Amino acid sequence: MTASMTVEQARELLLERVHPLEVERVDLLEALGRVLAQDMRSDIDVAPFDNSAMDGFAVRAADLATASEETPARLRVIEHIAAGDAPTLTVGSGEAARIMTGAPVPQGADAVVMVEYSEAVEGDGGTGSLVALSRAVVKGENVRKQGEEVRAGDVVLNAGETVGAAGIGLLASTGHAQVPVYRRPRVAVISTGSELVEVDQTPGPGKIRNSNSYSVSAQVAAAGAIPLRFGIVPDDMQATRDAFTRAAAEADFIVTSGGVSVGDFDYVKPVLEELGELMYCKVAMRPGNPQTMGVISGVPFFGLPGNPTSTFVGFEMFVRPAIRRMLGHTALDRPVTLARLAHDVRKKPDRRYYLRGRISRGADGLEVALSGSQSSALLTAAHRGNCFMVLPEGEQQFSTGQIVECIRLDMEEGTVV
Numbered sequence: 023m024t025a026s027m028t029v030e031q032a033r034e035l036l037l038e039r040v041h042p043l044e045v046e047r048v049d050l051l052e053a054l055g056r057v058l059a060q061d062m063r064s065d066i067d068v069a070p071f072d073n074s075a076m077d078g079f080a081v082r083a084a085d086l087a088t089a090s091e092e093t094p095a096r097l098r099v100i101e102h103i104a105a106g107d108a109p110t111l112t113v114g115s116g117e118a119a120r121i122m123t124g125a126p127v128p129q130g131a132d133a134v135v136m137v138e139y140s141e142a143v144e145g146d147g148g149t150g151s152l153v154a155l156s157r158a159v160v161k162g163e164n165v166r167k168q169g170e171e172v173r174a175g176d177v178v179l180n181a182g183e184t185v186g187a188a189g190i191g192l193l194a195s196t197g198h199a200q201v202p203v204y205r206r207p208r209v210a211v212i213s214t215g216s217e218l219v220e221v222d223q224t225p226g227p228g229k230i231r232n233s234n235s236y237s238v239s240a241q242v243a244a245a246g247a248i249p250l251r252f253g254i255v256p257d258d259m260q261a262t263r264d265a266f267t268r269a270a271a272e273a274d275f276i277v278t279s280g281g282v283s284v285g286d287f288d289y290v291k292p293v294l295e296e297l298g299e300l301m302y303c304k305v306a307m308r309p310g311n312p313q314t315m316g317v318i319s320g321v322p323f324f325g326l327p328g329n330p331t332s333t334f335v336g337f338e339m340f341v342r343p344a345i346r347r348m349l350g351h352t353a354l355d356r357p358v359t360l361a362r363l364a365h366d367v368r369k370k371p372d373r374r375y376y377l378r379g380r381i382s383r384g385a386d387g388l389e390v391a392l393s394g395s396q397s398s399a400l401l402t403a404a405h406r407g408n409c410f411m412v413l414p415e416g417e418q419q420f421s422t423g424q425i426v427e428c429i430r431l432d433m434e435e436g437t438v439v
C-alpha cells in the first residue's frame with residue numbers, strides 16, 4: 023500500500039502495531055517518569071502511629087476546656103518526647119508531655135498545644151516542669167492520625183499511573199525499594215546517505231555532517247526511550263540490508279532518516295520490502311512526505327525523510343507517540359491550544375502544514391508567529407520554536423488575527439490546557 027494517507031490514518035496504522043513492552047523491576051528512583059505496571063500496596067499504615075503536627079505539649083483536651091490567656095491551665099510535664107522516641111508513660115489528668123513534630127502522641131493524650139501558647143511556671147519546660155497553657159484545644163487538634171495517608175494493604179499508586187516525585191515519596195514510605203514499570207524501548211537510529219560524515223569531521227566536497235543521527239537520538243531520549251545510534255549507512259543496497267537486519271535483532275523499534283524519496287539511490291523502501299513488510303510511504307503533510315512505515319521480523323520500522331526539519335516533525339508526530347505507547351503511557355497527544363496569528367501566512371492549498379512557530383502571551387491572549395525560515399532543510403526555526411502551527415489542507419491564505427491550532431511542544435502529553 024503506497025497511496026497517500028492522512029496523518030491520522032498513518033498514526034493509527036503505526037500505533038496498532040506497537041504495545042507496552044514487558045514489565046521490569048527497577049530501583050525506586052529509576053521509576054521517575056515511568057508508567058507503573060501494577061497496583062502498588064502499602065505494607066504498613068502511613069503514618070505508622072498517631073504523631074504530633076507541631077512542637078508543643080501533648081495533653082488531654084478535657085484538661086484545657088476552659089484554658090485562656092487569663093486563666094491558663096497548669097500541667098505537670100512527665101516526659102520529653104523527640105521525633106524517633108517511643109513514649110513510655112501515659113498522660114493522666116493534670117499532666118502533659120513535651121513533644122516534638124513527628125513524635126508519637128503518648129497514651130492518654132488526645133491533642134497537642136503549640137509551644138507558642140505555653141509558658142514555664144517552674145523549670146525549663148522539660149520533664150518535671152510545671153507549664154501554663156493559655157489556649158483551649160479540641161480532641162485531635164494538631165494530631166496526625168495513624169493511616170491518614172494509606173492503610174496497610176491498601177493501594178497507594180495505581181497501575182497505569184506515571185510516577186512523579188510525590189509518587190516516588192509515597193512508594194518509599196510504603197516500602198517499595200523496587201518498582202515494576204514497563205521496560206524502556208531500545209530504538210535503533212539509522213542515518214542513510216553517502217553524503218554524510220561524522221560530527222567530528224569537516225565535510226569534504228559534496229559532504230554534510232550527520233546531524234539527524236543526533237537530533238533523532240535526542241528525540242528518542244526525550245521521549246523516554248534508549249537510542250541505539252547506528253553508524254552512517256551509505257546509499258548501498260547491501261549496507262542497508264545489513265544495518266536493517268542488525269537493527270531488527272537488537273532493537274524494539276527502528277527509525278531511519280533519508281533514502282525514502284524517489285532518488286536513484288534510495289534503498290530504504292526496496293530493502294524494507296525485501297526483509298519485511300512495507301505498509302505506506304506517503305502521508306499528506308508538509309514537511310514530511312514521504313514517511314515510511316513497515317515491520318521487519320516483528321519490529322516496527324519508521325522511515326523519516328532526510329531533511330532535518332522533516333525528520334524532526336515526522337518523529338514528533340509519529341515516532342514519539344509510538345514510543346510513549348511502548349512505555350505504557352495512554353496520553354499520546356501533545357496538548358493543542360488556539361492562538362491568534364501574529365502575521366499573514368500563505369501556503370499551497372494541497373496538504374496540511376505543520377509550521378514551526380513560537381507561541382507567546384500577547385495583550386489579547388495567546389499569539390503565534392513563525393520562528394524562522396520554514397525550509398525543511400533548516401533546523402533553526404525548530405530550535406527557536408515551541409509549537410507546530412497546524413494549517414489545514416485545502417486552504418491557502420491565513421491573515422493576521424486569524425485563530426489557528428498549535429501543537430504545544432513545550433507541554434507534555436496529558437497536560438490540561
Ligand code: AMP
Binds near residue numbers: 218232279283
Ligand atoms: P534524502 O531523503 O536521503 O534524499 O535526503 C534529503 C535531504 O536531507 C538531503 O539534502 C540530505 O543531504 C539531507 N540529509 C539526509 N540525511 C541527513 C542526516 N543524517 N543529517 C543531515 N541531513 C541529512
Ligand code: MG
Binds near residue numbers: 214215216257328
Ligand atoms: Mg539520501
